[in-house]
Amino acid sequence: MSFSSTLLEQAVNEFAKLPGIGKKTALRLALHLIKQPADDAKLFAESIAGMRRDIQFCSKCCNVSDTALCNICSNSSRKKQIICVVENIRDVIAIESTQQFNGLYHVLGGVISPLDGVGPDQLTIEPLLQRLRTDEVDELIFALSPNIQGDTTLFYISKKIKDLPVKITTIARGIAFGGELEYADELTLAKSLQNRQPVASYVSVK
């Protein structure tokens, strides 16, 4: 691509560094910003620079936060006895969107994956163990991806805390709502049969 403006070229190159954004999309985004009012483009740039500069990670759950302690951990109305262990920040947002969980989180920052060079030391497992030792935690809900890496992480942490008086659970696996039985893979279908539930609990209003 040959540009008649270095300023445009720089902005396109910067956009193209983002994941999933190719050169053509980057050009479309940059040209869109050129057409916007100057204040809008300034606000866009400032919100990004400001975010990277000022954002923190919660000292307790490792979630992104504006303050040293995130607004979930510092919320007194949430149950501090239940911790949901997730892989990343996106998972926190997904679970929060369901409005069905009222406990705290712990963001691991990934899962154990030797092939990708991610061992237990790269994750926030030690801070989690520290929380379990100091805070009064009754239940640890694992909401990790159902694959080898997720299961490895689950077993690794379970083994580490087997002497602590904490109940360990994982979120249910099964056929998704809207999913068709005939297209479900055998493992999911087998699991959903094994973990079948009484109809009473299924149809009850939450």
Next chain:
Amino acid sequence: MSFSSTLLEQAVNEFAKLPGIGKKTALRLALHLIKQPADDAKLFAESIAGMRRDIQFCSKCCNVSDTALCNICSNSSRKKQIICVVENIRDVIAIESTQQFNGLYHVLGGVISPLDGVGPDQLTIEPLLQRLRTDEVDELIFALSPNIQGDTTLFYISKKIKDLPVKITTIARGIAFGGELEYADELTLAKSLQNRQPVASYVSVK
């Protein structure tokens, strides 16, 4: 989506304002920037703010430029007698990438489209007529999209300059390289038959 950080939320909202970027993609981009070194995110923000602040439109061809006259118009090795009329800046970049055109450009900023409320006055047609009157132009190549709006614009401008001693051409329409004859639409196929070319010109090296 519920965020634990206002800074993150603002950045996601700003990203989501861009065309073709939804909330989930915006979140992915923002989280990617959080993971990058602080300098990279700063550079990204600065290049965008700087582009919007400092970019200009060439006083002659209306292309984006770092200076009052763009580097195509001010390039003395380009043929000033040939002007290629295009709809937008992306078209200039596309034609420049072919490295087959050595004349100047004129960016209309759109095409006449009454349904979208775009009339001749919203386009840079008057500056183009001015260029034709003052500069010595031999040929005007129209490289507009082959649709009603493009053709309307072509005829409108042709009519305006019919008394000027300038040759008017349009880029060739036909079957694209790699295109299959059987899947081509009738209009394109008919045009490519009408405008058939001697084989000598087709196989000659440029």
